Amino acid sequence: MNYCSHCGAPVTLRIPEGDRVHRHVCDNCGTIHYQNPKIVAGCVVEWEGRILLCRRAIEPRYGKWTLPAGFMENGETTAQAAARETLEEACATVVGDPTPAGEPGSVADLPLFALVNVPHIHQVHMFYRGRLHEGRFAPGEESLETALFAESDIPWPELAFRSVRFCLEAYLADRRRGSFGLHSCDLPPPPEPF
Amino acid sequence: MNYCSHCGAPVTLRIPEGDRVHRHVCDNCGTIHYQNPKIVAGCVVEWEGRILLCRRAIEPRYGKWTLPAGFMENGETTAQAAARETLEEACATVVGDPTPAGEPGSVADLPLFALVNVPHIHQVHMFYRGRLHEGRFAPGEESLETALFAESDIPWPELAFRSVRFCLEAYLADRRRGSFGLHSCDLPPPPEPF
Ligand SMILES: [Zn+2]
Ligand SMILES: [Zn+2]
Numbered sequence: 001m002n003y004c005s006h007c008g009a010p011v012t013l014r015i016p017e018g019d020r021v022h023r024h025v026c027d028n029c030g031t032i033h034y035q036n037p038k039i040v041a042g043c044v045v046e047w048e049g050r051i052l053l054c055r056r057a058i059e060p061r062y063g064k065w066t067l068p069a070g071f072m073e074n075g076e077t078t079a080q081a082a083a084r085e086t087l088e089e090a091c092a093t094v095v096g097d098p099t100p101a102g103e104p105g106s107v108a109d110l111p112l113f114a115l116v117n118v119p120h121i122h123q124v125h126m127f128y129r130g131r132l133h134e135g136r137f138a139p140g141e142e143s144l145e146t147a148l149f150a151e152s153d154i155p156w157p158e159l160a161f162r163s164v165r166f167c168l169e170a171y172l173a174d175r176r177r178g179s180f181g182l183h184s185c186d187l188p189p190p191p192e193p194f
Numbered sequence: 195m196n197y198c199s200h201c202g203a204p205v206t207l208r209i210p211e212g213d214r215v216h217r218h219v220c221d222n223c224g225t226i227h228y229q230n231p232k233i234v235a236g237c238v239v240e241w242e243g244r245i246l247l248c249r250r251a252i253e254p255r256y257g258k259w260t261l262p263a264g265f266m267e268n269g270e271t272t273a274q275a276a277a278r279e280t281l282e283e284a285c286a287t288v289v290g291d292p293t294p295a296g297e298p299g300s301v302a303d304l305p306l307f308a309l310v311n312v313p314h315i316h317q318v319h320m321f322y323r324g325r326l327h328e329g330r331f332a333p334g335e336e337s338l339e340t341a342l343f344a345e346s347d348i349p350w351p352e353l354a355f356r357s358v359r360f361c362l363e364a365y366l367a368d369r370r371r372g373s374f375g376l377h378s379c380d381l382p383p384p385p386e387p388f
Contacts, residue, residue, distance in 0.1 A: 003202035
């Protein structure tokens with residue numbers, strides 16, 4: 001950040017009065033520009049025991065496999081963001097467990113499954129559990145391909161992100177146990193450059 | 195947002211190619227300025243059966259009672275943000291359940307208790323459960339006073355935010371049942387102006 005997004009004057013990086021950390025401050029209009037972590041929301045979507053993965057058509061990690069996930073937008077909930085990303089990246093509608101009447105469960109009721117903090121890149125990854133509606137999916141614009149993977153076929157060495165690996169490992173372990181919980185972890189900076 | 199924070203040129207509000215929604219776009223340097231929801235992290239801190247609340251010394255909701263909570267910062271985890279806000283607003287150190295060796299539990303292991311989406315103001319509120327270390331607390335700069343409340347003394351009509359009410363109601367219900375879970379809800383816009 002070089003300029004004030006409000007008035008266009010140059011900003012300076014300093015600790016405002018009463019604050020603890022450096023901020024981009026505009027001495028012209030007085031605005032303090034806070035920068036905050038972003039939420040990445042995604043889904044573990046299952047169909048007949050297999051899990052939906054997307055092969056990335058964009059950087060970073062072009063060509064690697066990921067759970068459908070992306071940045072949460074203003075005006076939506078975390079579960080809505082997870083469902084929207086699943087639709088955009090895999091043309092797939094995620095639903096919850098069926099209602100007593102046999103209707104597909106609502107996105108608002110999807111259970112949160114994993115919460116992964118990635119503080120060195122200012123991100124919080126949140127993964128919901130859901131079902132694939134009617135078994136339909138296809139690559140979205142940001143995916144080279146999409147596919148359903150049985151546990152034994154998960155392309156572990158070709159996964160795009162550590163949070164995806166954490167989430168899939170926890171999911172498969174919970175599924176074997178027959179009981180799903182909420183799994184949290186904090187990822188340190190990777191040992192080598194991204 | 196009126197000006198590009200990167201180059202200082204005026205921005206325009208339009209849908210970038212390949213996007214779905216309006217963004218602030220800089221036609222001078224090409225930067226697309228995304229705006230994303232912010233995380234508010236806080237704690238339900240208990241000491242001898244009572245819960246720590248803070249009376250706000252700042253707007254919004256000056257003079258109302260709240261759980262210690264505030265905006266998550268870059269470079270920290272959600273639990274670290276919740277613990278830092280508790281320290282800043284109530285001069286209180288939050289710890290987890292004691293370890294087998296009798297040491298205070300780590301902040302990294304605090305359990306997430308409530309996830310409240312507030313999409314109309316682009317916020318996600320996350321509350322952790324913890325214990326008050328050594329029973330010590332005092333008002334921080336943003337608090338008029340701090341106090342421990344028994345269930346029967348919670349100042350329900352004087353609570354600052356709906357997410358705080360949701361969290362406290364769920365916490366007390368879980369405590370009565372003897373078992374804590376993760377509670378989620380999505381808050382609609384309030385019926386009357388804030
Ligand atoms: Zn300015
Ligand atoms: Zn620019």
